[in-house]
Amino acid sequence: MKARSDELQVFISVIECGSISAAAEQVGQTPSAISRTLSRLEAKLETTLINRTTRRMDLTEEGKFFLERARLILAQMEELEERLSLRQQTPAGRLRINAASPFMLHSVVPYVAEFRERYPDIQLELNSNDLIIDLLEQSTDVAIRIGALADSTLHARSLGSSPLNILASPAYLKKHGTPGSVEALAEHVLLGFTQTETLNHWPLRHAEGDRLFIQPAIAASSGETLRQLALAGEGIVCLSHFMTHEDIRLGRLNIILPDANTGYRQPINAVYYRNSQLALRIQCFLDFIQQKMAGYAV
Template sequence: MALNSDLLRVFLAVVDTGSMSAAAELLGQTASGVSRGLSRLEEQLGVTLLVRTTRRMELTEEGHVFQERARGIVGAMDEAEECMRVRHQQPSGILRVDASAPVMLHCVVPHLADFYERYQQIRLELTSNDRIVDLVEHRTDIALRAGPLGDSSLHARHLKTSRLHIVASPQYIARRGRPRTVAALDKHVLLGFTQPDTLNTWPLRHAQGNSYAARPTLAASSGETLRGMALAGVGIACLSEFMLRRDLDAGRLIPVLDTLDNGYRQPLHAVYYRNTQLARRIGCFLDFLSERI
């Protein structure tokens, strides 16, 4: 039995998007064509790979096993094809990149002029979301994500780590005083994230443990909003060093409880689907970003 690579791509598209119609849109096919392709693959294998529930397609046990093998086969074929096809070509086309506002402003935007100078045929489309986005749903090629990654079928590349700093403005310190212990934070205005709660875990050693669960007095969805509030003297915030470096160097923000840092470093990853048309562009962008940050 010889499996058709197109059928493997149909199967993976249905798995990744969760429906026949979404897979059809992703592949540029009709929903009926996708359905026939999936049925043909299941007939060739002699097993049921997907079952339909009221909300989406769900993998059977055989489907889970086959998915891993199929991704490996398609990925290897794509890589071989891409290597030959673009070996002597300049990468070109649209590359859609998504990141939170702080990552976009501090890690991407400062380097865009140099990137364009090097890769003038790649057209970047940038979006900012403070929540994790579904790459297929939002038509995103690469997402830059700060913090630990959950389990995912996406490819991931580690770009850097960044220390978290507890900071306040000189005006706030002059008005409210500088906390000398972790327990003293309970008497201060704390600035934190609306969600997820893990972003309000501050890397501070104290008698009761190795981290501090901050209960924000004021909360925002964006780290850039929290930085602005800290600069305005509203309260104390915990933010990544890549956002704060210039503020700390200029004295606009002052470290708080710096000696109690527990050593945690926040990772920054790029996550993406690998496919033939995008692999070259993705590689160029990630290699360039790795150099710069």
């Protein structure tokens, strides 16, 4: 006889709650029932998962191995159930989305009409914030975060990645000339960020490494502000492709120093708390945005 999903859930609940009694309260069973389920699971697997005493519980090495894979199995089962449900139901309700202003303006807003036509029963609430927010405090269902994720209890889904390009307007280049090397950037007006130092490390190979730290002549807190400054011919900027692909396609901004670019791509992730009542709305939105991003990926 093989282990069942309910037994996996009991095992995970005991570990996450820290005791059999707490797990019993969480899953709505008696402590004795939880204890019997653990014993039955260990008997099926023919191994000890948890060393239990009157004072503490410790995972065995086999238990640690099993815990990691049990969590993965249950997550895959939950995702499968959600996707099957999605095929049978019409997503509805309010969906609160938070993203940095550039992503909201260039990767969400242009597609809102199409999304609403496809999912008319979802009411969108779009909020922009260039800082990392607390999803619970801000009553947010899903947040889009650009760059590497910090450790978090949130669930994350990759939406793809976006290369960083060094850009300038034709007007700026006509007036100041096109830099022929990374070192030549020192003679130009550089546009950068005020708050996050890592955003002022440009992905350029040079004599001292593969990242160039710049001291901006003009600094701004928002990538969209920097984009507007670059479009106005105020200097050279490093921005992500997701917010500048149309400018590049239409010739409003030119890519410079492409041969020196390391090809670094910014990760783009959606983070959210898993909740079955929200899963349909979240899943629809993330599938939709991921599809749109793939359309202009390079």
